[in-house]
Amino acid sequence: MLDQTIKPSSIVQYLDQYVIGQEEAKKTVAVAVYAHFRKIAHLRRADVPIVKSNILLIGSSGTGKTLLCNTLSTFLGVPFVTAEATSLAQTRYVNEEIEAILQRLADKAGGNIAQAQNGIVFIDEIDKLKATDAQTRSTSGESVQHALLKIMEGAPVKLSNGQYIDTTDILFICGGAFVGLDEIMSQTHGYGFISTSNVDNQKIMDRLNSRVKPTDLFTFGLIPEFTGRLPVVAHFEDLSRKMLVRIMTEPKNSIYSQFREIFRNENVELTVNPLVFEQIAEIAFEYKTGARSLRGIFEELITPVLYVVPDKPEIRKVVIASMFVEPTYS
Ligand SMILES: Nc1ncnc2c1ncn2[C@@H]1O[C@H](COP(=O)(O)OP(=O)(O)OP(=O)(O)O)[C@@H](O)[C@H]1O
Numbered sequence: 001m002l003d004q005t006i007k008p009s010s011i012v013q014y015l016d017q018y019v020i021g022q023e024e025a026k027k028t029v030a031v032a033v034y035a036h037f038r039k040i041a042h043l044r045r046a047d048v049p050i051v052k053s054n055i056l057l058i059g060s061s062g063t064g065k066t067l068l069c070n071t072l073s074t075f076l077g078v079p080f081v082t083a084e085a086t087s088l089a090q091t092r093y094v095n096e097e098i099e100a101i102l103q104r105l106a107d108k109a110g111g112n113i114a115q116a117q118n119g120i121v122f123i124d125e126i127d128k129l130k131a132t133d134a135q136t137r138s139t140s141g142e143s144v145q146h147a148l149l150k151i152m153e154g155a156p157v158k159l160s161n162g163q164y165i166d167t168t169d170i171l172f173i174c175g176g177a178f179v180g181l182d183e184i185m186s187q188t189h190g191y192g193f194i195s196t197s198n199v200d201n202q203k204i205m206d207r208l209n210s211r212v213k214p215t216d217l218f219t220f221g222l223i224p225e226f227t228g229r230l231p232v233v234a235h236f237e238d239l240s241r242k243m244l245v246r247i248m249t250e251p252k253n254s255i256y257s258q259f260r261e262i263f264r265n266e267n268v269e270l271t272v273n274p275l276v277f278e279q280i281a282e283i284a285f286e287y288k289t290g291a292r293s294l295r296g297i298f299e300e301l302i303t304p305v306l307y308v309v310p311d312k313p314e315i316r317k318v319v320i321a322s323m324f325v326e327p328t329y330s
């Protein structure tokens with residue numbers, strides 16, 4: 001069970017160490033998770049039915065959705081599994097797939113069903129379940145949505161060993177890029193006609209206008225019953241060049257600190273100048289895959305250096321000043 005001293009702000013503080021930017025999303029998720037575990041702890045005793053606040057994460061590829069969920073689960077210490085909606089749509093045996101996901105959750109809890117029932121299930125690529133995609137042989141997106149909403153709501157599911165796992169208290173987080181949703185939103189949002197006489201009103205209007213409405217998701221292709229079970233929506237921003245630079249250098253386990261550690265093990269001090277990170281960010285920005293391409297570009301830069309260094313024990317320092325200049329060894 002979740003540590004009772006955990007507060008939304010402490011969740012955000014922890015996430016900040018690993019996830020750059022995405023302040024709104026972090027707060028939304030932190031509050032939803034906090035509220036979820038509070039409800040489980042208190043309402044169960046009060047005998048009031050729990051209204052679950054499953055979460056939908058919307059944002060372009062490589063902006064930190066999966067990272068945020070993984071980091072969150074580490075912090076919370078509750079069993080956590082990730083599944084891809086696309087693989088659910090590719091099988092004809094959706095219910096078996098879903099059962100397998102819950103089995104993995106039970107395994108994560110060391111077979112403790114009670115613990116697994118308080119876990120988190122992250123279902124990625126939920127946007128690929130668009131109802132309009134008519135598919136043959138495999139299960140259509142729409143029927144996968146139907147299968148999922150049953151367990152999201154809360155249902156007993158029989159595992160292969162005959163045990164039942166109740167999904168009522170399991171928190172479901174769905175994620176997807178939802179390409180094209182911006183366009184839908186820009187066409188359907190009409191809060192603007194309400195008169196906005198002062199700055200505060202304008203702020204509220206801006207907030208409402210940036211909110212994803214269930215009808216937007218419906219237009220996109222998710223069935224209403226499904227969107228209805230995802231009342232909390234967190235939006236991930238596209239990453240700017242500046243954020244890409246920060247991602248390479250700031251997180252506890254950043255690419256830079258990882259490679260500095262590798263070189264330290266060879267007794268070499270690696271220095272990469274800020275210009276290099278800007279250059280890498282520029283290239284990655286062009287690739288439009290969020291932060292996903294950063295590691296590859298960085299590794300390409302560092303591979304020739306890592307090839308040379310072990311052969312020359314006299315090297316103590318390596319400085320990379322630019323992507324387009326040979327590193328200096330000393
Ligand atoms: N905001 C961020 N802060 C720190 N690192 C990030 C951030 N966004 C992305 N990254 C880095 O990029 C990698 C890919 O991000 P992640 O897997 O979270 O993307 P995603 O949003 O789930 O994308 P997709 O929709 O393609 O699944 C992460 O492992 C992490 O190293």
Ligand SMILES: [Mg+2]
Binds near residue numbers: 065066067124175
């Ligand atoms: Mg992902």
